[in-house]
Amino acid sequence: MKHRTQVGIVGAGPAGLLLSHLLHKQGIESVVLECRTREQIEGTIRAGVLEQGTVDLLTRVGLGERLAREGFAHDGILLRFHGRTRRVDFPSQTGGKRVTVYPQHEVLRDLVKARLADGADLRFGVNAVSLRGVDGERPAIRYRHDGEDCEVSCDFVAGCDGTHGVCRASIPSGIATPLERTYPFAWFGVLCEAPPSSPELIYCLHERGFALVSTRSPTVQRMYLQVDPEERACDWSDDRIWSEFRTRLATDDGWAPKEGPIFHKVVVGMRSFVLEPMQHGRLFLAGDSAHVVPPTGAKGLNLAASDAYYLGGALAAFYRGGGSSALERYSERALARVWKAQRFSMWMTSMLHRFPGGDRFQYRAQVAELDYVTSSKAAATALAENYVGLPMN
Ligand code: RFL
Ligand code: PHB
DSSP states (O other): OEEEOSEEEEOOSHHHHHHHHHHHHTTOOEEEEOSSOHHHHHHOOOOOEEOHHHHHHHHHTTOOHHHHHHOEEEOEEEEEETTEEEEEESHHHHTSOOEEEOOHHHHHHHHHHHHHHTTOEEEOSOEEEEEEOTTSSSOEEEEEETTEEEEEEOSEEEEOOOTTOSTGGGSOBTTBEEEEEEEEEEEEEEEEESOOSOSSOEEEEETTEEEEEEESSSSEEEEEEEEOTTOOGGGOOHHHHHHHHHHHHOOTTOOOOOOOOEEEEEEEEEEEEEEESSEETTEEEOGGGTEEOOGGGOOHHHHHHHHHHHHHHHHHHIIIIITTHHHHHHHHHHHHHHHHHHHHHHHHHHHHSOOTTOOHHHHHHHHHHHHHHTTOHHHHHHHHHHHSOOOOO
16 A cells, blocks of 8 residues: 655654644644554553643644643752752742643643544554655655555655654664763652652652652652662562652651552663764654653653654745755754753753762762752752753744
8 A cells, every 4th residue: 555645754652743733733744653552652651741841832732721721730849868858949940930740641642632633644553664765855654554565655754753663773874873871770660549749749869869759640649769770670569669768758857758559660771862963864853763861850752842843843844945954954953952951861860869889979979969959049040940941942
């Protein structure tokens, strides 16, 4: 089966679906090819923190209704270290900006619903995806769908297929440079049925390692512990998990997390990765296919959104007859924002985690940094303006 579209998009994550939606708003047609089912993408629990600019973008393009109703505005975060807790306020440091806690799968549900209501061509459960001729004028994507070999020819291919997708891998080595940093620790994440332990997220440095108290809803909480990358989730009983959270999160005034049945456990590796440039011929990468951040800064989903915004704008300029100069600048423009988010995520990660072999000197310096960040207005503003998101310019 052969068909044709203007922009062929691989991957129905936040980057791919938002790009498809933004293109539609500009009258540009796309086809989205996704290897998982709709139920799988809408059921995978991942990120939770949306920057102000991401919320504004989603709202501007008609995706803000449920987000405004069900998302939780957070005006600050708590930094906990050495038994004390300090708050960084966002609106007062950033001219009124904040973040919104609204889970990634809810963003995806809103996007899929809007795309299908607009009659979009979304193909779930495809396999054997491969790219053809992206370095020429007539690229195509081959794939199998419902047992049939298919090919969609297009003007451009958007590689929005995440870290393990095929698009990044189809750029010949030597054309783009991978830059990478891995961390000697991982996050052990749990989801539990309990009320929120705290009205705001708690990022905690303890001598035994980092801990994070996040939330998903009034009845479901998300919490993470720094662990060794070799750690296996099945080796952690609920008792061991709660005991570790109580120890790391303890404060001088006896604070303890609200406990409840744990129904999901996962170990997530941590790395920083960027592929430069994010383009090869008529293939443009967006989101995790081009870059990965450690989750400490809560930036991954937000970068997927800003890439989609930049790429959508550049493609719209092309189809309006503005030539390809905006497309040629896409990678540079997106990377300028990506690198700032990489820097912030790396900084948050090093300030808040214990490094193997890290001695008392390192720990005392980390505590001093947290003390400084939460007592100097200049330093708190720097954290706040990065956390709520730098402008998409
Ligand atoms: P996605 O979401 O991985 O989507 C890619 C899609 O492509 C599909 N795919 C293919 N389809 C067809 N053919 C192939 N060959 C394909 N290969 C893959 C996949 O099935 C998938 O549906 O990438 P995208 O769109 O770039 O979005 C990136 C974000 O999902 C990611 O950065 C965030 O989840 C990162 N992240 C967080 N980001 C935030 O902004 N705030 C957070 O609070 C936050 N917390 C997190 C996170 C990521 C985490 N994990 C699991 C790594 C917390 C965690 C624990
Ligand atoms: C989450 O809720 O999953 C979450 C929140 C903040 C982060 C990372 C993950 O920095």
